[in-house]
Amino acid sequence: xxxxxxxxxxxxxxxxxxxxxxxxxxxxxxxxxxxxxxxxxxxxxxxxxxxxxxxxxxxxxxxxxxxxxxxxxxxxxxxxxxxxxxxxxxxxxxxxxxxxxxxxxxxxxxxxxxxxxxxxxxxxxxxxxxxxxxxxxxxxxxxxxxxxxxxxxxxxxxxxxxxxxxxxxxxxxxxxxxxxxxxxxxxxxxxxxxxxxxxxxxxxxxxxxxxxxxxxxxxxxxxxxxxxxxxxxxxxxxxxxxxxxxxxxxxxxxxxxxxxxxxxx
Amino acid sequence: xxxxxxxxxxxxxxxxxxxxxxxxxxxxxxxxxxxxxxxxxxxxxxxxxxxxxxxxxxxxxxxxxxxxxxxxxxxxxxxxxxxxxxxxxxxxxxxxxxxxxxxxxxxxxxxxxxxxxxxxxxxxxxxxxxxxxxxxxxxxxxxxxxxxxxxxxxxxxxxxxxxxxxxxxxxxxxxxxxxxxxxxxxxxxxxxxxxxxxxxxxxxxxxxxxxxxxxxxxxxxxxxxxxxxxxxxxxxxxxxxxxxxxxxxxxxxxxxxxxxxxxxxxxxxxxxxxxxxxxxxxxxxxxxxxxxxxxxxxxxxxxxxxxxxxxxxxxxxxxxxxxxxxxxxxxxxxxxxxxxxxxxxxxxxxxxxxxxxxxxxxxxxxxxxxxxxxxxxxxxxxxxxxxxxxxxxxxxxxxxxxxxxxxxxxxxxxxxxxxxxxxxxxxxxxxxxxxxxxxxxxxxxxxxxxxxxxxxxxxxxxxxxxxxxxxxxxxxxxxxxxxxxxxxxxxxxxxxxxxxxxxxxxxxxxxxxxxxxxxxxxxxxxxxxxxxxxxxxxxxxxxxxxxxxxxxxxxxxxxxxxxxxxxxxxxxxxxxxxxxxxxxxxxxxxxxxxxxxxxxxxxxxxxxxxxxxxxxxxxxxxxxxxxxxxxxxxxxxxxxxxxxxxxxxxxxxxxxxxxxxxxxxxxxxxxxxxxxxxxxxxxxx
Ligand SMILES: Nc1nc2c(ncn2[C@@H]2O[C@H](COP(=O)(O)OP(=O)(O)OP(=O)(O)O)[C@@H](O)[C@H]2O)c(=O)[nH]1
Ligand SMILES: [Mg+2]
Numbered sequence: 001x002x003x004x005x006x007x008x009x010x011x012x013x014x015x016x017x018x019x020x021x022x023x024x025x026x027x028x029x030x031x032x033x034x035x036x037x038x039x040x041x042x043x044x045x046x047x048x049x050x051x052x053x054x055x056x057x058x059x060x061x062x063x064x065x066x067x068x069x070x071x072x073x074x075x076x077x078x079x080x081x082x083x084x085x086x087x088x089x090x091x092x093x094x095x096x097x098x099x100x101x102x103x104x105x106x107x108x109x110x111x112x113x114x115x116x117x118x119x120x121x122x123x124x125x126x127x128x129x130x131x132x133x134x135x136x137x138x139x140x141x142x143x144x145x146x147x148x149x150x151x152x153x154x155x156x157x158x159x160x161x162x163x164x165x166x167x168x169x170x171x172x173x174x175x176x177x178x179x180x181x182x183x184x185x186x187x188x189x190x191x192x193x194x195x196x197x198x199x200x201x202x203x204x205x206x207x208x209x210x211x212x213x214x215x216x217x218x219x220x221x222x223x224x225x226x227x228x229x230x231x232x233x234x235x236x237x238x239x240x241x242x243x244x245x246x247x248x249x250x251x252x253x254x255x256x257x258x259x260x261x262x263x264x265x
Numbered sequence: 266x267x268x269x270x271x272x273x274x275x276x277x278x279x280x281x282x283x284x285x286x287x288x289x290x291x292x293x294x295x296x297x298x299x300x301x302x303x304x305x306x307x308x309x310x311x312x313x314x315x316x317x318x319x320x321x322x323x324x325x326x327x328x329x330x331x332x333x334x335x336x337x338x339x340x341x342x343x344x345x346x347x348x349x350x351x352x353x354x355x356x357x358x359x360x361x362x363x364x365x366x367x368x369x370x371x372x373x374x375x376x377x378x379x380x381x382x383x384x385x386x387x388x389x390x391x392x393x394x395x396x397x398x399x400x401x402x403x404x405x406x407x408x409x410x411x412x413x414x415x416x417x418x419x420x421x422x423x424x425x426x427x428x429x430x431x432x433x434x435x436x437x438x439x440x441x442x443x444x445x446x447x448x449x450x451x452x453x454x455x456x457x458x459x460x461x462x463x464x465x466x467x468x469x470x471x472x473x474x475x476x477x478x479x480x481x482x483x484x485x486x487x488x489x490x491x492x493x494x495x496x497x498x499x500x501x502x503x504x505x506x507x508x509x510x511x512x513x514x515x516x517x518x519x520x521x522x523x524x525x526x527x528x529x530x531x532x533x534x535x536x537x538x539x540x541x542x543x544x545x546x547x548x549x550x551x552x553x554x555x556x557x558x559x560x561x562x563x564x565x566x567x568x569x570x571x572x573x574x575x576x577x578x579x580x581x582x583x584x585x586x587x588x589x590x591x592x593x594x595x596x597x598x599x600x601x602x603x604x605x606x607x608x609x610x611x612x613x614x615x616x617x618x619x620x621x622x623x624x625x626x627x628x629x630x631x632x633x634x635x636x637x638x639x640x641x642x643x644x645x646x647x648x649x650x651x652x653x654x655x656x657x658x659x660x661x662x663x664x665x666x667x668x669x670x671x672x673x674x675x676x677x678x679x680x681x682x683x684x685x686x687x688x689x690x691x692x693x694x695x696x697x698x699x700x701x702x703x704x705x706x707x708x709x710x711x712x713x714x715x716x717x718x719x720x721x722x723x724x725x726x727x728x729x730x731x732x733x734x735x736x737x738x739x740x741x742x743x744x745x746x747x748x749x750x751x752x753x754x755x756x757x758x759x760x761x762x763x764x765x766x767x768x769x770x771x772x773x774x775x776x777x778x779x780x781x782x783x784x785x786x787x788x789x790x791x792x793x794x795x796x797x798x799x800x801x802x803x804x805x806x807x808x809x810x811x812x813x814x815x816x817x818x819x820x821x822x823x824x825x826x827x828x829x830x831x832x833x834x835x836x837x838x839x840x841x842x843x844x845x846x847x848x849x850x851x852x853x854x855x856x857x858x859x860x861x862x863x864x865x866x867x868x869x870x871x872x873x874x875x876x877x878x879x880x881x882x883x884x885x886x887x888x889x890x891x892x893x894x895x896x897x898x899x900x901x902x903x904x905x906x907x908x909x910x911x912x913x914x915x916x917x918x919x920x921x922x923x924x925x926x927x928x929x930x931x932x933x934x935x936x937x938x939x940x941x942x943x944x945x946x947x948x949x950x
Contacts, residue, residue: 041728044728045729046644048723049737049753050738050739051736051737051738052735052737052738068735074640074641075637075638075640076639077740
């Protein structure tokens with residue numbers, strides 16, 4: 001179906017290079033797996049090095065092809081990260097809602113990106129494993145509100161405070177492992193001008209939304225004149241010359257993805 | 266070669282009348298363990314090449330008598346105990362012998378049954394010292410062989426060298442040392458006599474595996490044994506629970522820990538835990554402490570503890586670069602085989618860190634915690650460990666397995682790799698169904714099997730890369746190639762879908778559901794960190810070319826065909842399985858495990874036979890070229906020449922002659938097929 005959509009409308013298509021960063025085990029690979037394959041695995045093993053995937057995202061007016069670098073969060077790979085983010089147009093900085101240190105790590109990544117990545121980089125801060133918090137039960141989209149909605153965020157934060165308060169008293173409704181409140185993440189994201197989402201790779205909550213929001217947030221001009229960006233992006237890992245995302249280029253870095261799994265955007 | 270083989274075969278047949286294991290079924294343990302050679306059962310020395318037979322036997326005799334004398338009284342204990350079957354008192358912690366660390370004390374077999382149930386709990390310092398020099402694993406030696414038996418059993422240990430604290434009994438130390446060669450010889454001798462797996466026969470699981478049960482009523486016992494071993498062995502790979510906060514399950518967890526058949530532990534020289542296959546720190550820390558104490562005890566005496574045996578449990582220690590790697594196994598491997606497994610784990614650590622980094626870490630701070638720098642390596646270590654526990658022909662043989670292809674077909678693939686090779690490529694590999702299809706490499710660098718083992722382990726035995734989907738860019742050190750620096754490996758799995766895809770520009774699918782056995786992967790290794798896109802381009806070119814020239818279909822067809830059944834290799838053969846290793850090519854070929862060795866347990870059992878054969882023909886004294894083993898449920902043969910090693914296993918009712926004949930046929934097949942089953946030369950630039 002994505003196929004038909006894709007082929008029926010020869011919309012302009014552009015590549016967007018996206019890098020995922022974040023502490024090990026926060027769920028970067030799981031988010032990608034959900035986005036690309038609509039799949040989830042319990043006990044996913046740590047990524048070694050980095051994985052490169054592509055996925056199309058159909059926007060109303062154009063098609064975005066994400067070229068995704070899913071990096072390994074283990075400390076020993078950290079020195080390789082610049083290679084992946086250097087010319088990225090977007091970044092997903094992920095933390096685990098149930099693990100405070102992971103937000104600290106995320107903040108480090110954000111700072112590093114702001115210092116060293118392309119100036120126009122679109123960064124989304126993503127708190128993952130929402131299913132382990134109390135929002136889980138209401139997979140009915142309460143969480144979808146988080147996407148940029150301050151109200152929703154505030155609201156849910158209240159819920160959390162409540163849940164936390166109850167925690168000791170009522171053991172049964174408290175599978176709430178949340179350690180980082182929505183407000184905290186949101187406040188930091190606002191401060192730094194980041195997109196903000198809380199997601200669950202496990203249930204799929206909000207996952208596509210993150211990518212769609214990024215696709216929408218990439219300034220049109222970087223896409224058009226923005227071959228520059230895409231081409232430069234190649235530079236980091238060994239230039240393949242004239243990367244022109246908008247036409248089929250045999251030497252191009254990435255040829256078009258078979259549109260099979262176009263994202264639901 | 267061929268010739269001597271023939272003669273040998275004949276002598277075998279003539280000699281042994283009818284070692285039809287069938288007829289010898291319901292018998293005493295001794296008989297089962299034995300070769301038709303000794304004890305009323307048949308010929309002697311049947312596994313030696315005909316001409317050498319007499320000579321070897323003489324050697325045997327000599328060895329034996331020397332060995333006998335060398336043994337102290339404990340030997341005799343053992344001997345007599347060998348006649349009295351199992352039910353013995355709990356492992357006699359023989360305090361007297363505790364101080365006599367240098368004597369070859371062989372604890373009575375009585376001790377065994379107890380040991381089994383709690384093998385690892387034996388690791389208390391006292392117990393260990395008692396057992397330190399206990400090489401006499403083979404207590405169950407056939408008593409029917411009379412005087413010969415016990416020396417032989419002692420002799421059965423290979424490469425078993427214990428350091429002995431120089432402090433004590435110089436005399437004993439000296440004697441132990443001087444007997445080492447004897448022991449090794451004995452190993453051969455014994456195998457020569459055809460005893461199969463001698464170690465730890467008291468372990469029911471072991472008995473099952475070796476099919477050498479001591480029960481009078483073998484037929485009745487077999488099933489329960491199968492079941493027990495199967496149950497134990499299946500549990501082997503389950504993760505242990507953690508000890509809960511209240512500690513209420515502590516005992517159960519410890520029990521589970523000690524009942525694992527195989528442990529791998531890695532600790533730093535300073536005693537910091539680094540890795541354990543089973544159990545978390547709560548469980549292992551005590552043991553780690555003990556092990557470290559024992560090792561350093563020897564070290565303080567300027568000696569190196571390499572291995573020791575406690576009951577049916579073998580401990581092997583490898584010290585490397587401020588690390589101790591320890592294998593604890595009840596599966597009956599030889600010291601050398603366990604050591605090779607530890608080497609592989611060490612290689613994995615180097616692969617993560619490189620040697621200079623490892624050295625720096627410990628020279629800066631001997632008490633460093635290596636877990637952090639190694640983080641993420643644990644699944645790789647565990648995958649290796651489990652591969653070894655399941656039994657792995659490539660590891661046993663230190664050789665690679667290739668996908669069988671016509672020579673001309675492989676040449677086309679080689680040429681394709683050469684044509685598409687890019688500037689920064691070091692090694693390029695195509696792998697299908699876990700087997701090597703083609704390699705492109707620089708003239709001066711061959712591919713080290715141990716490096717390939719690490720790569721295959723990462724790709725096929727762990728999920729990290731495979732399920733990452735897409736393409737991967739992996740920094741790794743290949744210690745066999747160069748242990749001081751990193752290389753970068755581009756990995757792309759081509760899914761089965763790919764060829765149906767009209768859109769040839771499709772990136773590799775991320776589907777994680779396709780069958781591992783059918784995966785085709787392109788691996789491109791470069792010394793250059795930033796050459797991902799270059800390698801990606803090469804991958805695209807290679808795949809496109811292979812699709813165009815039809816090679817991709819041939820590869821996929823070959824993978825789908827799978828390994829031939831053994832009867833396809835040798836029609837009508839009695840063989841159930843074989844391993845053929847070409848020494849020059851460092852590669853091996855084998856038939857399908859089906860239909861005889863379906864499933865984990867059957868496979869482990871087969872691999873145990875191979876381990877024994879391998880140990881026997883690889884002991885220090887290498888005059889043994891042909892070696893038979895007979896057991897209740899198999900007859901097997903190892904045959905080594907400067908060109909190849911062949912290991913074959915047939916059912917128990919097969920005759921030695923038929924086995925030998927089939928072995929010859931396999932060798933003929935391998936010669937005829939050499940250019941198909943092996944990569945010879947490969948694509949070199
Ligand atoms: N409950 C829950 N578990 C999740 C979620 N996302 C990931 N996980 C689990 O968390 C673990 C780590 O996930 P990964 O996706 O491998 O984490 P990663 O960030 O890629 O880790 P590295 O590759 O080491 O950097 C796995 O066991 C996942 O199954 C989620 O949304 N909810
Ligand atoms: Mg990952």
